[in-house]
Amino acid sequence: MAEKGEKVDGFHRLSTLWKIDYEVEALEPLLTGAAYEEAKEDVSDLLGKELPKTEPDAVPLFIEDRAVITGNAVKGVFRHIISAQLTEAGQKVCVQEIKLRKGVNAQKLGRIESCEPDNPCQVCKWFGTGGRRSSRKQDSDEQDSGRSSSGRQGALYFSMLVSRESIKDVLMKEPIPMVALSEDTNAMIAGRGEGRFAVLVAVKKGTIFSGWITGDNLDEAAIGAIKEIQDISEKGFLKFGGFKTRGFGSVKMRVKSVEKYRAAPFSLEKKYEGEELADFLKICQEAYHRLLTKV
Numbered sequence: 260m261a262e263k264g265e266k267v268d269g270f271h272r273l274s275t276l277w278k279i280d281y282e283v284e285a286l287e288p289l290l291t292g293a294a295y296e297e298a299k300e301d302v303s304d305l306l307g308k309e310l311p312k313t314e315p316d317a318v319p320l321f322i323e324d325r326a327v328i329t330g331n332a333v334k335g336v337f338r339h340i341i342s343a344q345l346t347e348a349g350q351k352v353c354v355q356e357i358k359l360r361k362g363v364n365a366q367k368l369g370r371i372e373s374c375e376p377d378n379p380c381q382v383c384k385w386f387g388t389g390g391r392r393s394s395r396k397q398d399s400d401e402q403d404s405g406r407s408s409s410g411r412q413g414a415l416y417f418s419m420l421v422s423r424e425s426i427k428d429v430l431m432k433e434p435i436p437m438v439a440l441s442e443d444t445n446a447m448i449a450g451r452g453e454g455r456f457a458v459l460v461a462v463k464k465g466t467i468f469s470g471w472i473t474g475d476n477l478d479e480a481a482i483g484a485i486k487e488i489q490d491i492s493e494k495g496f497l498k499f500g501g502f503k504t505r506g507f508g509s510v511k512m513r514v515k516s517v518e519k520y521r522a523a524p525f526s527l528e529k530k531y532e533g534e535e536l537a538d539f540l541k542i543c544q545e546a547y548h549r550l551l552t553k554v
């Protein structure tokens with residue numbers, strides 16, 4: 260099976276599996292993102308009050324009665340922070356293809372253009388390379404191995420973050436009216452001819468979300484990068500969802516435990532918690548910091 264070198268790392272030689280349990284607490288109201296029309300109606304019903312508009316312009320994403328932040332959203336934010344740090348340290352980090360298509364200039368940012376799946380930068384090793392449209396033809400064996408034909412899966416997998424309490428307990432009781440500026444058009448704009456303000460229904464400050472990150476054969480630096488984000492979050496610099504520039508979205512992150520499993524036979528080798536966790540994360544973070552000072 261593993262006659263090609265690139266397939267040996269990660270997929271075939273699975274010696275350890277890692278699970279990092281963590282939670283985030285909203286330090287500000289949070290608009291977790293994508294709103295589809297039905298959700299707006301559901302949330303209006305939940306609030307059970309007359310809104311200044313027929314329905315809110317933005318509501319939190321929720322699934323099965325819980326507010327959620329998608330794993331993709333978490334991954335995107337983490338990737339952004341780590342890319343910025345490694346770039347600052349002079350490491351070659353690529354710009355994701357989706358951003359290149361939006362006209363981002365890689366050189367100006369001190370970055371390289373998208374990585375090839377078989378020659379990933381540090382960030383792509385952890386987060387994966389994006390799908391490439393012009394990808395070379397892949398053989399069926401590679402597809403059978405579970406690897407996407409148009410990209411390389413990163414070492415880290417991010418679960419959804421799910422609110423501990425049900426949606427009715429985490430929604431802010433009062434919708435927030437806000438003058439809509441074009442900078443927020445990604446989130447939404449007061450639309451449909453209903454005036455120049457948006458009505459936002461957000462998840463309230465103090466809401467706690469739980470989730471996890473898993474990874475194959477993680478090195479200390481990868482886990483240290485996550486600890487680094489925890490530190491960054493403690494100062495309010497970790498933000499999720501929409502309207503980040505307008506007082507929404509700061510969260511504080513806390514790693515609760517790190518579990519290390521032997522892959523075969525599958526068994527728990529070590530669970531880091533409490534003081535042992537703190538010591539372990541410190542060592543990991545030092546490994547990550549060495550990446551930031553190398554070059």
Ligand SMILES: [Zn+2]
Pocket residue numbers: 352353354373374379380381382383384388
């Ligand atoms: Zn890359």
